[in-house]
Amino acid sequence: MIELLQYQFMQNALIAGLLSAIACGVIGSFVVIKRMVSISGGIAHASFGGIGLGYLLGFNPVTGALAFSLGAAIIMGTVSRKTRLSSDTSIGVLWATGMALGVIFIGLAPGYAPDLFSYLFGNILTVPRSDILLMCVIDGIILLTVFMFYKEFSALSFDEEFTRIIGVPAFALYLLLLCLIALTIVVLIRAVGIVLVIALITIPAAIAYQYTRSLKKMMLAAVIIGVFFTTAGLWLSYLLDIASGATIIMIGALSLFISTGWLRLRKKNLPANES
Amino acid sequence: MEQWRQTRKPDCRIHYDNNKCPVKKVTIIAKLENIWVYYDGVAALEGVSIAIEEKDFIGIIGPNGGGKSTLLKVMLGLLEPSRGKVEILGLPPKKNASKIGYVAQYRSFDRNFPINVWNVVLMGRLKHAGLLRGYRKEDFQAAAEALERVEMLDLKERHISGLSGGQQQRVLIARALVTEPKLLLLDEPMSNVDSAVQTGFYDLLAQLNEQMAIIMVSHDISAVSLHVKKVACLNKKLYYHGTGQLTSEDLEATYQCPVELIAHGTPHRVLKDHPR
Numbered sequence: 001m002i003e004l005l006q007y008q009f010m011q012n013a014l015i016a017g018l019l020s021a022i023a024c025g026v027i028g029s030f031v032v033i034k035r036m037v038s039i040s041g042g043i044a045h046a047s048f049g050g051i052g053l054g055y056l057l058g059f060n061p062v063t064g065a066l067a068f069s070l071g072a073a074i075i076m077g078t079v080s081r082k083t084r085l086s087s088d089t090s091i092g093v094l095w096a097t098g099m100a101l102g103v104i105f106i107g108l109a110p111g112y113a114p115d116l117f118s119y120l121f122g123n124i125l126t127v128p129r130s131d132i133l134l135m136c137v138i139d140g141i142i143l144l145t146v147f148m149f150y151k152e153f154s155a156l157s158f159d160e161e162f163t164r165i166i167g168v169p170a171f172a173l174y175l176l177l178l179c180l181i182a183l184t185i186v187v188l189i190r191a192v193g194i195v196l197v198i199a200l201i202t203i204p205a206a207i208a209y210q211y212t213r214s215l216k217k218m219m220l221a222a223v224i225i226g227v228f229f230t231t232a233g234l235w236l237s238y239l240l241d242i243a244s245g246a247t248i249i250m251i252g253a254l255s256l257f258i259s260t261g262w263l264r265l266r267k268k269n270l271p272a273n274e275s
Numbered sequence: 276m277e278q279w280r281q282t283r284k285p286d287c288r289i290h291y292d293n294n295k296c297p298v299k300k301v302t303i304i305a306k307l308e309n310i311w312v313y314y315d316g317v318a319a320l321e322g323v324s325i326a327i328e329e330k331d332f333i334g335i336i337g338p339n340g341g342g343k344s345t346l347l348k349v350m351l352g353l354l355e356p357s358r359g360k361v362e363i364l365g366l367p368p369k370k371n372a373s374k375i376g377y378v379a380q381y382r383s384f385d386r387n388f389p390i391n392v393w394n395v396v397l398m399g400r401l402k403h404a405g406l407l408r409g410y411r412k413e414d415f416q417a418a419a420e421a422l423e424r425v426e427m428l429d430l431k432e433r434h435i436s437g438l439s440g441g442q443q444q445r446v447l448i449a450r451a452l453v454t455e456p457k458l459l460l461l462d463e464p465m466s467n468v469d470s471a472v473q474t475g476f477y478d479l480l481a482q483l484n485e486q487m488a489i490i491m492v493s494h495d496i497s498a499v500s501l502h503v504k505k506v507a508c509l510n511k512k513l514y515y516h517g518t519g520q521l522t523s524e525d526l527e528a529t530y531q532c533p534v535e536l537i538a539h540g541t542p543h544r545v546l547k548d549h550p551r
Contacts, residue, residue: 148407155398158388165351166402167372213434215389
């Protein structure tokens with residue numbers, strides 16, 4: 001393991017894992033407590049349209065994903081709050097529309113689309129330095145915004161109707177939170193890919209949620225758990241020569257399964273009056 | 276029944292022309308004039324008018340789908356009525372939102388949400404504290420005072436999952452109190468409170484009523500009529516006479532079927548003879 005760290009690609013991969021864990025620990029906590037998992041999945045998949053556009057017009061597909069995921073976040077948020085269409089429906093429609101656009105764009109692009117598979121399922125071992133820098137900047141934006149609006153975001157997650165009633169701009173804050181989710185997705189695309197993003201956003205926060213009773217502790221715990229997943233996944237995928245993104249997710253899913261089962265067992269063994 | 280009528284003082288706010296009553300000026304906290312609300316062309320409220328005076332304690336009863344929640348939303352400024360005018364202390368509701376404290380119907384909100392009592396109550400000061408700044412000393416003071424008033428200050432560090440239904444409801448009331456409202460709106464406040472502690476809960480409301488008007492929406496006719504000062508019936512139209520007395524005609528109009536007027540405990544002040 002130590003000699004592996006001498007390789008540039010390994011260093012990049014570890015840094016990318018850390019940056020991913022920070023974004024998904026902080027934003028994933030809001031996603032879990034405000035039950036925004038499916039809207040996050042929708043935003044992630046819609047961003048595929050931007051990847052395709054990048055291929056077609058010859059710019060960095062991650063930049064295209066950034067634009068598309070932010071656009072999808074704002075449209076889904078607006079449609080779900082301001083129209084009669086249920087958020088369920090709007091998520092489903094935009095989810096598929098974004099992917100369809102991506103497929104069309106890639107089909108129109110001349111020649112073969114290299115790395116396409118890594119955008120869909122991630123390949124943390126091939127993250128270039130330029131993307132690391134972009135991930136750093138986005139992580140900075142996410143942390144600063146959450147720091148500035150922490151009390152509003154936590155109130156919004158607990159009771160959105162109440163925040164609106166007392167005259168706080170709940171809708172604008174909701175859109176802002178969705179945009180942060182969009183940014184998180186962009187950070188994670190290189191590590192686990194569009195299709196698997198949702199699991200890495202959700203699982204560390206879901207495990208943290210089982211053991212913590214304050215939002216700040218939950219975020220911190222989720223970040224630490226996320227670092228563990230990305231590092232362990234990276235190491236295991238290298239060892240077994242299997243896909244890194246999928247390995248990270250499998251370790252996460254297994255951990256959540258064990259944690260939930262363990263809590264269930266522990267609860268059963270407690271006397272009835274304590275549980 | 277006759278005896279009760281004699282012991283009760285005439286209500287001066289109703290019988291303006293009654294010689295026994297000096298004309299007294301009361302502050303109107305909220306005024307709704309001829310409110311109509313339509314959902315997809317179907318009326319949810321039909322010409323509702325009511326003036327809520329200071330220290331009123333009004334119970335609003337009515338069937339499900341009768342527009343109770345719609346009426347509260349109109350008062351809170353969450354819903355713009357199709358027709359009619361709403362004023363909260365002379366201003367549109369959105370401009371005077373902090374004058375209304377609102378306690379929503381108990382939803383099974385996530386009991387495991389990572390938050391403790393103290394932070395739930397502080398949430399009521401969100402608007403006061405303002406964007407891009409933390410809570411300040413005055414916010415902490417207001418939260419502590421509100422918790423003191425609902426007798427929950429001792430439990431301020433407790434995680435919300437460790438509270439009983441009644442305690443949760445007290446915390447939500449404290450959250451509504453931190454802006455020092457003039458009107459408290461309660462939507463089905465007893466639905467999650469054990470009947471054993473309901474009396475204490477009504478005592479709390481009676482205390483709060485000394486400083487603010489209270490409107491309580493409920494489907495529990497007998498409990499409402501025992502504890503509130505005035506009763507209104509709502510089924511699209513609002514039947515309100517500014518008295519504590521329910522008439523069987525109103526109830527029949529509200530529920531669209533004959534309703535048996537039964538109240539438990541004493542005094543049976545809502546009971547009125549009705550023809551068999």
